[in-house]
Amino acid sequence: MSGVEVLGLTAERCIELLDGRDVSCRELAEAYLDRIDRVDGDLHCFLRTRRESALAEADALDRDGRSGLQGVPVALKDILSTRGEETTAGSRILEGHRPLFDAGAVTRLREAGTVVIGKTNMDEFAMGSSTENSAYGVTHNPWDPARVPGGSSGGSSAAVAAGLAPIAYGTDTGGSIRQPAALCGVVGMKPTYGAVSRHGLIAFASSLDQIGPFALTVRDCALALAAVAGHDRCDSTSVPLPEPVRVPDAEDLRGVTIGVPEALLAQGVEPGVRESFDAALRLAEGMGATLREVELPHAGYGLPAYYIIAPAEASSNLARFDGVRYGLRVEEARDTVIDMYERTRAAGFGAEVKRRIMLGTYALSSGYYEAYYGTAQRVRTLIRRDFDNAFAGVDLIATPTSPTVAFEIGERANDPWAMYASDVLTVPVNLAGLPGISIPSGLAGGLPVGFQLIGPAFAENRILDAAHALERAIGFDPVPPRLGGSA
């Protein structure tokens, strides 16, 4: 066993240790892998680790010399394709599926020299807010194992919170990075739509999906984002960033105007969350920020619009899983090809995925398209316009990330609408294609609360600067007490 204590270890600190040769790449990777072996049996953040490959990659870096992010262990949500290595998107239908290529972001991470230590658990096809919809079992919140870590990227957020990886990547379609970051007390960022290549990301809702990082600090988050951001010719919707992502060093919030959409927050934010949010706002004000109320008149319609658009795209994206070419196939003698499709899809998809496929198929059907999909797209345009108008007067917009803290496993599993409501404050950001970050603002009832900062398109650096300054002022200890934290 290695002597490095990785609980609470930041990526920046990893780099320092590696740069100072206090630890080798192998020792660092081994320390994380050993910790996973010790504690992940209970948490189930990882679906798979890749000890041998990771250590071989670490050895090569130790042998050839390294710098920068080289040698920093990272974890990947199991929706990011890894060449020759199983990638399931949390679904039975892709059990054993080994992609023929690396996702664009994974290629960038390999080029950067990070060491992928494993693939993390998730809601099936990223559909969910609790990671309970995984076909491979639930992930437990490191702050309270009886509670969910959030979702859909709950494996990644819990892994970072539990000290199983300094950096993890997830995807955010309606809040799937920010909400689990909030529920696990870590930092999670969804970049502007187009900032990170979606190539090799198994699609849920193509017009909303974005890859982004989880980390213990905002600075780590910036490092992790910089490693994967930028145009990829394999993704026509990806774009070059107007400026590179910088590691933030702002010390205060002077000159920063933060908008608060009070009307939106009236929608069921629980008191403990509201208190933590207000406290963070007061801190921000104390650091020189100007607070101003903003209106996002249509953001309240974000959830219903999202639950038309995302399922509609999903119904099409998931139609390819038909048992013909890869993944699960279930058939019986004398089956027609349609019988085989039906059996395979009935056995391969979980209940939530089926629910959304049906919702989306219905919404796109002839005769209903205008009323549902057409209306939802118009709402989307209005929400985008709301944000444009709001950002004419403020630099950033703040909301709680999730209206509640982590809920209990099973609590909302049979109440889809309650589950969907977890995303009420994050979904409008995806619909508008904007960047957003969640940082921990404190605890409510002993559980972490997330504070969301939203910026205009490609204002990642502005968000990171403000989040970094605020994070320092908040002084949150991201290590769960039951794992050895101080809170």
Add this chain to the structure above:
Amino acid sequence: MSQNGWQPVIGLEIHVQLNTETKMFCACENRYGAEPNTLTCPLCLGHPGVLPVINEGAVEKAIMIGLALNCEIAGRSQFHRKNYFYPDSPKAYQISQYDEPICGPGRLEVEGEPVRITRAHLEEDAAKLEHSGGQAGRIGGAEYSLVDFNRCGTPLVEIVTEPDLRSPEHAIAFLQLLRTTLRTIGVSDVNMHEGSLRCDANISVRRSGSGELGTKTELKNVNSFGHLEAGMAAEIARQIELLESGGRVEQETLNFDPGTAQLRSLRSKEEAHDYRYFPEPDLVPLEPSPELVDRLRDRLPELPAARMARFRDQYSLPQQYATDLNAETGVADYFERVADGSGDPKAAADWVLNNPGSVGAIPAEGLAGLIGLIANGTITSTIAKQVYARLEADPAADPAAIVEGEGLASIGDSSELEAMVVEVIDANPQFVEQFRGGKEGVINALVGQVMKRTQGRADARQVQELFRSKLS
């Protein structure tokens, strides 16, 4: 065309595979006839996580088609997903265009009449299925089905016409002109047997003079112009018979079996798919710059329709000649060189159209030289056929040298011919008697004998006149 007071109304949907280097959305080679499933990648196999990237070459070719069909080129067009489950569609949707096609309304003039083009849009081809066992060509009841993904993702342009065609012949004439046009601009192999040109026909009939459209049926999967023409004729006849016996045409999709000349229903309106079109979120809209469109317009060669008009005017050819010369690419070019080289466009057109094998086989200079020798009386048309046969065997040969070397020049000297005519009259008193008795036709036998003696080097008309003057 009108049949018993009924007027057929036909509109066409034509699928054209573009001859780009690579497929529509991936870097796989776009080629017909390779070993099955050798031209594939995760993208055209519909693997999870892949994203389409638009082939710019295909966009340019689609715009060129639009320009050649006088279409409006959209400043902004959008790809849509057409969703359906079938093993030929690995993503279970086809990336196509829906309400914002790349090419808007246009027209193509066929035999002097404009046929309106509704639109032309870009999409990707599906994989090819082969069903084994059961009813031929159908997945239902097949023992097994094989999928070849080589074709999957081939760039396609779908051209849709308004219901402006009035007979199967008219429709075929349109298709022939369209095919030549596409070949001339070099965007497709337009080969029906290989599937690079495919055509579906929407067919209805109405009372002549009626302005309303009848219920239409769609004739699909026909693999040659001949079968298509026969299929359209059969369907028109079926509809007329149905309506005349008090029946009603049901909207359905039909298949035509050229072997049995039978029409078979593939699916009825009730079974029609709901494709659940929606904008393709993986692609940004196409916004070709006006500069690009101008550049592509400049790149267009003279189009067959314009060339036909020019052949009528410049060479004073009848419309049918102009049409026929433009029916196949390469023919018109060849004809022009022969016409200009020989100075006799009408003769050049006759030779080229009567000897389609000459195109590309015999140098235009050779054929032009041959026609020149006829025009200036050096050889007779009978000898010309011999010389042509020699050219076929040895395309590089000079017709004048052949004539010279083999003494094939016409016997222009009428005294020599006159002597021969007298000899033949003397040797065939029975024919002379018959001729004088009113059986004018025997003169051909006499002329034939002279032609035989001269081995064709005499002008038959001149010989006939000599006989007439001698025998009258």
